[in-house]
Amino acid sequence: MIEFTLWDIVRNLLLAARWTIVLSLIAFIGGASLGLLFTVLRLSGNRLLKVMIGIYVDVFQGTPLLMQLFLAYFGTAALGFNVSAWAAASIALTLFTSAFLCDIWRGCLEAVPRGQWHASRVLGMDYLQTMRHVILPQALRLSVPPTVGFSVQVIKGTALASVIGFVELTKAGTMLNNATFAPFTIFALVALIYFALCYPLSRYSRYLERRLYDAGMR
């Protein structure tokens, strides 16, 4: 059996953490783009689109991410598509993220007080002018803290991709543990790396929230 020094373990974990970061970025950027598209479509006033997006959001929010990953990986395979673990994890996490962000952003748009619509209306602004100059700038500010906060959920969500064989931080930890039988050291290190990724984001999100509060927008 090969001997692993502590440095070997750390090095391997850090290398694997790259894929955690890459997968998180894919999920976040993909999910944000898709979520934005859905948010706009929801606002477009088309009833059917609104209902369909509502169902989409409910389905992804109401089922475990793990099942979504299984369906994206094993489900597509059963249907005869050969999807790599990479692709399956990216797709599932992107859809998952888009559903949550779409819902977060809808909440932010609705959090802008009705009085802002009324004031704009009596000043003569139409729907698009009001959206552009009054509602969106405020909703955008409101959305930053929960969006940054949700990115933490995405990072932690990538850990589940380990179960379909995608080698990211968690999977690398499991593999190293199988080789070294030092679960405490390894999983403590794994947790520490997740923490190092997530904590700054949580802090930043809280800081942004404070700033909003100070700006009198809450």
Add this chain to the structure above:
Amino acid sequence: MTLVCVKDLHKSFGDLEVLKGVDLDVAPGEVVAIIGRSGSGKSTLLRCLNQLEQHDGGDIEIAGQRLDADAMAPSDLSRNVGMVFQSFNLFPHKTVGENVMLAPVVVRGVDKLEAARVAREVLDKVGMLEKFDAYPAQLSGGQQQRVAIARALAMKPKVLLCDEVTSALDPELVGEVLRVLEALAEEGMTLILVTHEMKFAHDVADRVVFMHHGRIHEQGDPKTLFNHPSTPELKQFISAVL
């Protein structure tokens, strides 16, 4: 000559008939104070006048323009009617100056320099010029409400609607807002205000309108109305609020 002409105005919310035939004519330069119990339809009447609510029956004509939601863009209405709300509703992400300039620039296409000039003029009128670059959150309620009045004035409305504009204010801030309204009245601005400030209605209004159960129950000049109410409902209302 009338500026605002309301005929047999009806408005229901579901089964609840809130306005049951309101007739009201307002002359240019007139100051009309609307009083009445909670739920009597005062706000609904104002909201119909600026089409935040669409009336179900009757006619509203303002400056010769018949209000018809289907045929009207918001920008048409804002040419004639301005409104100030109880809750100020300033845009929190914009400075005082930007709050006042936004609608003239966006709706009227006024250029920025001219809009800034008008903004300074109306802000000066309400005594808020020195706060041009402040954000609403940095202002007291009374100051915010004065900015809201300036924002409405910047659109040069022919009539200004005010719905309990001092009700959300601490008592010591009410006076500064009422003084601004009084100055506007003296300048000849047409004002229709819903108010619980009976002294203000008495001193400043040309006419007081008492609403009761969705109708104008009694109206007249303030001295007569407050000192010699002719209906028992108004008598009761006055004794309850004074």
